[in-house]
Amino acid sequence: MGRKKHTAEEIVAKLRQVDVLISQGRKVAEAIRSIEVTEVTYYRWRSEYGGLKGDQVERLKSLETENQRLRRAISDLTLEKLILKEAASGNF
Structure with missing residues (x-):
């Protein structure tokens, strides 16, 4: 199958x-x-x-998608912050 x-x-x-x-x-x-x-x-x-119910499932999926997008944005910003902090301290 x-x-x-x-x-x-x-x-x-x-x-x-x-x-x-x-x-x-x-x-x-x-x-x-x-x-x-x-x-x-x-x-x-x-x-x-x-x-x-059907409408609740659609809302759940849209919230999961938004949550995933926000997590990705936070991780990108955190990475950029760490890179800038390292560059500012002169450890490159």
Whole structure:
């Protein structure tokens, strides 16, 4: 089976589908197999996207992207600061 990159919306939909199947009396393993992912993937998704709705997932992803961009900017500025401090002290 090939790897597939699921979107956040697809993941939330599949998690809801599993919840519905479990509430109908199916076993967890059967419900997970019906959405065609492994148990490890299901539990990883559940821990990350557990109680989120579609709009909350979009907001989470945008915040993660912004956080990554800000971290990169901070690391660049810190590196520049260290280079300037070393150059100013004459240790080059």
